[in-house]
Amino acid sequence: MHTLADLRAGKLAGITRLTLSADLSELPEEIFSLAESLEVLDLSGNRLTELPADLHRLKRLKILFCSNNPFTRLPECLGQCEQLFFVGFKACKIVNVPAKALPPSLRSLVLTDNCIETLPEAIGDCSHLQKLMLAGNRLRQLPESLARCQRLELVRIAVNDFHELPRWLLEMPALAWLAFAGNPLNDIHTVEPIRQIPWPQLALQKVLGEGASGVIQQAQWRANEEAASLDVAVKLYKGDVTSDGSPLNEMQACIAAGRYDHLIPVLGQIQDHPQGARGLVMALISPSFVTLARPPTLESCTRDTYAGTRLSVSTVKRMAAGIAAACAHLHGHGINHGDLYAHNILWNESGDSLLGDFGAAAFYPDEETGRRLERIEVRAFGILLGELLDCCEASDGEAAGLRELQRRCVQADVMQRPGFAEIERQF
Incomplete structure (x- = not known):
């Protein structure tokens, strides 16, 4: 965090990144x-409602965050910023997105949690667009021109007002990660019964992690006075809209997924929380499991980052087989995970793997749409498999079969990709 005083005193000369939260109502000329x-x-976190028309004077500007400001209109001046590729206006009050506000180099557009009802047809001219985050708005449809954005890989349209998913969206050649829960779509999943765990049976301990959808804490669960205490993990969900959708939709998907070897086991649903919070009790995972990769950076956009990970071909096969099996299980239950990424996978050195984070998960609206959703997720699996192979020490010959499978999973024709059941049989 920088200060307005330092900026005005010239102490920030030459910096490449400026973070300024000072109750600003206008952009300082300095x-x-x-x-x-x-x-x-x-x-982020000021009182801005507009930006200066000559913002393009910041000729090297590539990334702009303006979240939590009372903008009602995406500023048109953004469209003149030649190098600007990331635009983030989350949790503002935006109603209007003018065509002129879209910069020519746009790769990531984050407009989560606003009041947007329509997007301009000109968004189809954003040929570099890879990531489009629109959860928590009032959209009923997307511009058909968006189909021209052939590089678009990640779309978040959860918690809007879509009554159906556009057919052209489900045919986009690069799309791999789609979140759409919390819309008035059909829902064909079967409700799974789940154990109800009274809050007084849980004794919370240390915090294990916190994400956009909730807080995870270690806890002890004692079902009754005669029972021994069991170490568990408790996830209490927030009520806010996240970039992926609604935490309550996430909880429903976790419950519907049921028990499976390559998913983190859900033991029950919390009952009678004193503040009415919703939550799940899950198995406590061994510390031998670690996260497979780090989430994408602003520059990598839709690609995870790996910190020197090296894998044997047998480990790659074991992990890929486990994740394919988990996805086959989910899609067999009419669930689209929506965020199949290495940063949502836990693994150990034996190659055991667990798929987590259901924040972008959604239920099939119908079987035909489900078949297309599965093949979109298969592309995400193919990208993951390609990343694992890039970390692999195997020779080209040893990995030839996996390379061919990977190629089939990411091919442009959506319905020519294999389904997860077929992929599972390849291992």
Whole structure:
């Protein structure tokens, strides 16, 4: 975090990243003194409703965060920023997205949790667009011109007002990660019974992690006075809209998925929380399991990052087989995971794997749509498999079969990709 005083005193000369949260109602003119260096500008958490028309004077600007400001209109000046590729206006009050507000180099557009009812047809001209985050708005449809964005890989349209998913969206050649829960679509999943666990039976301990959808804590569960205490993990869900959708939709998907070897076991649903919070009790995973990769960076956009991970071909096969089996199980229950990424997978050195984070999961609206959703998720699996192979020490000959499977999974023709049951049989 930087200060307005330091900016005005010239102490920030030459910086490439500026974070300024100072109850601003307008952009300080002194920011333009950084025009030759500034690449990342974070103005989140101010009182801004507009940006200056000459914002393009920041000629090196690539990334702009303006979340939690009372904008009602995406500023048109963004469209003149030649190098700007990431635009983030989350949790503002945006109603209007003008065509002129879309910069020519746009790769990531984050408009989560606003009041948007329509998008301009001009979004179809954003040929570099890879990531489109629109959860928590009032959209009933997407512009058909978006089908021209052939590089679009990740779309979040959860918690809107879609009554059906556009057919052209389900045919997009690069689409791999789609979140759409919380819309008035049909829902053909079967409700699974789940054990109800009274809150007084749980004794919370240390926090294990916190994400957009909730907090996970270690706990002890004692079902009755005669029972021994069991170490478990408790996830209490927040009520806010996340970039993927609604935490309550996530909980429903976790419950519907049931028990399976390559999923984190759900033991029960919390009952009678004193503040009415919703939550799940899950098995406590051994610390020998670690996260497979880090989430995408702003620059990598839709690709996870690996920190020197090296894998044998047998480990790759074992992990890929486990994740394919988990996905076959989910799609067999009419569930689209929506966020099949290495950063949502836990693994150990034996190659055991667990798929987690159901924040983007959604139920099939119908069987035909489900078949297309499965093949979209297969592309995500293919990208994951390609990343694992890039970490693999095997020779080309040893990995030839996996390379061919990977190629089939990411091919442009959606319905020519194999389903997860067929992929599972390849191992």
